[in-house]
Amino acid sequence: MARLQGRAKADKIELLYCDESGFSCVPNVQRAWAPLGVTHLADASASRKRVNVIGALNYATGKLHFELFEHSVKRQHVVPFLDKLAQSSCQDKLTIVVVDNASIHHFIAPSMRDKWLYDHQFVLLYLPPYSPELNLIEILWKQAKYHWRSFTSWKKDKLVNEVSTLFKGVGNDFHISYA
Template identity: 35%
Template sequence: MPELERTIEAGETLAFLDEVGFSLKPTVTRTWAPCGHPPVLEAKTNWQKVSTIGAITTTGQFLQHTHQAAIKGTQVIAFLTHLLRRVKGKVTVLLDNASIHKTKALSAFVTGEPRLSVVYLPAYSPELNPIELVWAYVKQQMLANFCPKNLPTLKSRLLQAWQRVRYIQLPTRLLSGSDP
């Protein structure tokens, strides 16, 4: 998008925002095991979950908030407030067309913040939002074959995942086109 490239050149920061859910059910992936001894995953069979709202910026930052319930419009506004505290200058947030991104309260919040603007990505286009790759990395690398016994265990592993995402500078690598 040429207009977004111009905003970056003008010193504005782009933030790619999205939400994701993590449950006690494991992300099953291929793994190694001794010949004749297939791996066995012992997992809880309930749907308890946590939800995370996060963003990566063109300056390489990764920000996130994790909640024990589904993300609602009020959490989106709280996260945008957090984002504005952490990012200097003007910020354009790119997000999908989820109903929680189109509430009247969110529109009023954006109107009242002169440093903030919002751009909606085309419908059904997760490939345009690089934070989707962060979520995929966390699920396929950090949570692969992980069977948490309860929500505190899951939250602890997610905390490690967020630290790893920052440590390996995943947002910068994704936005520059390097392999995660």
């Protein structure tokens, strides 16, 4: 991976990290407290609205390509997303898209993968199983969920707009370092 990252920084290849994540109106609680002897309880009546995102992070430029969904992200959403990435990729150099071993990333028709390779020099690189630490977009998801979000404004009817605004700000309003 270090060699690929070096080649991407030298503008020899395009290196994209791709994955999906979900965002909810209910914040992810990492820690909680309660008085001694009292069990901590979460509010079950809170809204369960979710928005899911599929994204591809360009390693060299930090640009984020993304699409939001108000339903689960499935294989039939991943293939068109990757196809759009292939068509918009730099045609004069190799584009490598790093993906994990989620089932929605597999079973893409060989003819589609061949088309991406021959027409766009666009290939998928599958990470080893159980190695999310190698997919740098996971760091972006964590930053967005735990550090960049403002939970006071995330109402059920505004969730999609808030998540979209957040991801449009990556690189301008929100910065991340992978060092």
